[in-house]
Amino acid sequence: DTVFWWVDVTSGEPCAPDGLFEFTGVAGPPTGPAAVWEVPLNIPLGDIPYFNPNGCEEGMAGIIRVVDILKVPAEFATIQEAIDTANPGGLVSIAPGTYPEIGLVVSVDDISIEGGLDVKGQPAVVLGPEPGTISSPSTLTIDGAEDVELVGIHFTGARGVTGGGVAIESGSAGITDCLFTDNESLLGGGLSCISGSVRVTDCTFRDNTSEVGGAAFLQDSGAIITGCLFEQNAAFTSGGKGQGLGGGIAAGLGTLTITESVLRDNDAVSGGGIHLSGGSASIGDTRICGNGPDQIFGTWTNQGNTAVRETCSDLxxxxxxxxxxxxxxxxxxxxxxxxxxxxxxxxxxxxxxxxxxxxxxxxxxxxxxxxxxxxxxxxxxxxxxxxxxxxxxxxxxxxxxxxxxxxxxxxxxxxxxxxxxxxxxxxxxxxxxxxxxxxxxxxxxxxxxxxxxxxxxxxxxxxxxxxxxxxxxxxxxxxxxxxxxxxxxxxxxxxxxxxxxxxxxxxxxxxxxxxxxxxxxxxxxxxxxxxxxxxxxxxxxxxxxxxxxxDKCPEECPGDFNDDGSVDGGDLGFLLAAWGGPDADINGDGNTDGGDLGLFLSVWGDC
CATH class of the missing domain: 2.160.20.10 (Single-stranded right-handed beta-helix, Pectin lyase-like)
Structure with missing residues (x-):
């Protein structure tokens, strides 16, 4: 790979060169030439910091991230094979398509799993069991691994116990630009996080079901949800069993932060939008509406601009x-x-x-x-x-x-x-x-x-x-x-x-x-x-x-028949009483009719 800069640049933390590369006297476009660095093939995986020596104290710095890319299916026949091969810092890149893989397990820290997008920028990688599957494990489980990133994947059709789409167990993950639909489990139809941490950004949860947490179940965890849509999810009871808590989200203990999101038209026995039990929750710049039977159950802090309404149709x-x-x-x-x-x-x-x-x-x-x-x-x-x-x-x-x-x-x-x-x-x-x-x-x-x-x-x-x-x-x-x-x-x-x-x-x-x-x-x-x-x-x-x-409008205040300085109800009564005769003729045609009424209304108010 080759990296180009149009300014002076030196490797290392800001204002602290490390000797890997240094380019000075670089002229910006259009005169050039640019600084050009051919990345060595034996460079280790990880981050390479760099800075502009003329502005490092002002924060003119950046990072080159060197990762190992494992391509599915070009290099690996299955997603699990690529995950098992990945080292920390690696990227599993999945080409667009439908992959009927379930029970995927991530146990390596600091890897990313990224799906290709369609022409509209939507997830074009679909993961889940074969259609009609009655029971299945979670589509993907993060088993104690830290700093896992999931990007651009559509999780659908799972029938699990915890986290139908994604289950995080004592690990941490970031989930970005993902879609969770038609997943079902006992805890967290789309997502579960137990004794871990999760950051969910720009994701959509739709038509997922569970006994607790129709879309997401969070227990003893730290969760940050930003820019997400939760709609038409449900927490239900089955055969008289199950609690039916949190049609959109059920969170117990831990911490929950929600910003710039929408939770609408979700259903549950309690906490149609969100069910909170213990821990702390803060919500800001978020719309919670149309959920049944209630919008939020539990204690939470409004960080501002949070709209909680029974109907989503009124803003x-x-x-x-x-x-x-x-x-x-x-x-x-x-x-x-x-x-x-x-x-x-x-x-x-x-x-x-x-x-x-x-x-x-x-x-x-x-x-x-x-x-x-x-x-x-x-x-x-x-x-x-x-x-x-x-x-x-x-x-x-x-x-x-x-x-x-x-x-x-x-x-x-x-x-x-x-x-x-x-x-x-x-x-x-x-x-x-x-x-x-x-x-x-x-x-x-x-x-x-x-x-x-x-x-x-x-x-x-x-x-x-x-x-x-x-x-x-x-x-x-x-x-x-x-x-x-x-x-x-x-x-x-x-x-x-x-x-x-x-x-x-x-x-x-x-x-x-x-x-x-x-x-x-x-x-x-x-x-x-x-x-x-x-x-x-x-x-x-x-x-x-x-x-x-x-061509010339009538004199001002022509309808002030009682000369009290305004055209009002008293004058209107006079005009109506004179209808058909000449006494309230305003437009000069000798008759009091609709034309006069139009002129009269046009000057209504004080003269």
Whole structure:
């Protein structure tokens, strides 16, 4: 083997050369040349430390690990043969495939057993008994060996006594990127660790069963679990025997630390998620939900950001998750994220855009019903499915909903900017109700509202949108292309759009108003006024009655019939009493009707 460096490098612990190699005067790329070390064939197994002599005191150091690689099946016909041959520091490398080997035993310290991965980075090495096996030993047992590493292996189908997939007996191991499914045992369906220690990282335990510890049984051991998923495991009683403790994890004595993990939808007689008996347990940045009959039995310490809920479908920000992004990271299709009153800043331009999921987002409201949640950034969803969801009670900069079916209610979309500043709906089915889109700026696409069907291979081929009791006002647009002056207001460029009791006003750009192109557009009791384009509307539309389309909006506060300085319920009563006559005529057509009601609602509140 050959090792290359582009900096000066010397072997040895930081700032302490050992004489194995030394390269100075090395020029970095692109001038070069690099430092080149041909690793001697007789080099002993183990770690070779090295450092940059110009920065060793600042921690500019590294390690070369020399290991003996034993390849299965290229060099060894069976995994056990490779394990028996391995020396400390050795690596058993298993090629992708299914290996019906059981009863594997590791008794040598400091060896690694690593399976090949598929193109998606998932374990492609499958270990377990032949399908249909009723009884079997543990697939792999670590018998007193220390510092064993298991990486990238799928353990499945075992029918053992302890640790169906992996049993650790008075040894220590690290288990990384492994999958445990459909294993069964009396203690620890997928994994058991008795009088040992185990570190489990980025592993999944699913559909494992046991009498104690459906997925994992830990007794008198030290266990650290990070970034793992435990779901649909079960601890059961058999024929009236067995305790049924810990559907996900059962731990007694010892120490248990769980971080950045999810335990959901596991079942047991007691401790559906986790059963603790003695010892100490600390849990942080973890979601424990939907387990039955309870989530955790026993005493534990919350290290922060641990969500323990009866249902997995409801996620609470910031009570359970400190940020909206952290809730989105664990959300699944059909879940609801509830956001408490307050201000939230998006971590990046697209950090609040969900992809491949339909997740409802509901904000808290003020006492008057207005949104109490302010999101400084863009929120949205590229659902790629027709599962319905809702966005409610939000103040946001922009809202983008793509290939989605949703109801947006009581949202204020204001001061947004971007190619489409404001509300963009692509291949969308649903309704926008009681929302305001205001003071947004579009660059090339409209500032305000943009509806189109332009996504390739969309699940929803044609948009169908209802705008009800909404206001679109004060938006602007620009365009970077020569001869393009931008647009603002509402642009409907395909699909079907219906506006009811909606106001589109005072939008200003090269085009300002309501534009319809290759779309079916209808208006009912809707007002379009004061926009920069004369005539207000471009394109065909259906007039369902009660509409007001005028170049100049009516005077401010035209609905203050009782002259008390506000448009409110008293004025509404007057308007309804005058319905059909001239007394509450606002739009100047001589009759009190739906057009007047639309204008009236658009100026509701203090004058």
């Amino acid at each position: 609470f920000v910031p009570e359970d998750f400190p940020t909206i992004e952290s809730a989105f990271e664990v959300a699944q299709n059909g879940d609801t994220v509830y956001i408490a009153a307050g201000s939230y800043i998006a971590q990046s331009d697209d950090s609040l855009i969900l992809e491949g999921l339909a997740v409802s987002v509901i904000g808290e409201t003020n006492s008057d019903g207005t949104p109490a949640v302010q999101i400084y950034g863009t929120i949205g969803c590229w659902a790629q499915n027709t599962t319905p969801f809702v966005f409610e009670n939000l103040n946001v900069r922009n809202m983008y909903l793509y290939d989605a079916a949703a109801m947006v209610t009581n949202c204020n979309i204001e001061f947004g900017s971007g190619q489409a500043g404001g509300l963009a709906l692509l291949n969308f089915i649903g309704a926008i109700r009681d929302c305001r889109v205001a003071n947004c700026s579009g660059q090339f696409l409209p500032g305000g509202v943009y509806v189109a069907d332009q996504l390739d291979d969309a699940v929803i081929p044609e948009s169908q949108v209802d705008f009800i009791d909404c206001v679109v006002e004060g938006n602007t647009g620009s365009c970077p292309l020569p001869g393009c002056s931008g647009s603002a207001g509402v642009g409907i460029y395909s699909g079907v759009a219906n506006f009811t009791r909606t106001v589109i006003r005072n939008n200003n750009s090269g085009f300002g108003g309501l534009r319809s192109s290759n779309a079916q557009l209808s208006l009912t009791d809707t007002t379009v006024c004061g926009n920069s384009t004369p005539g207000q509307i471009i394109g065909a539309w259906t007039d369902n009655g009660g509409n007001t389309v005028i």
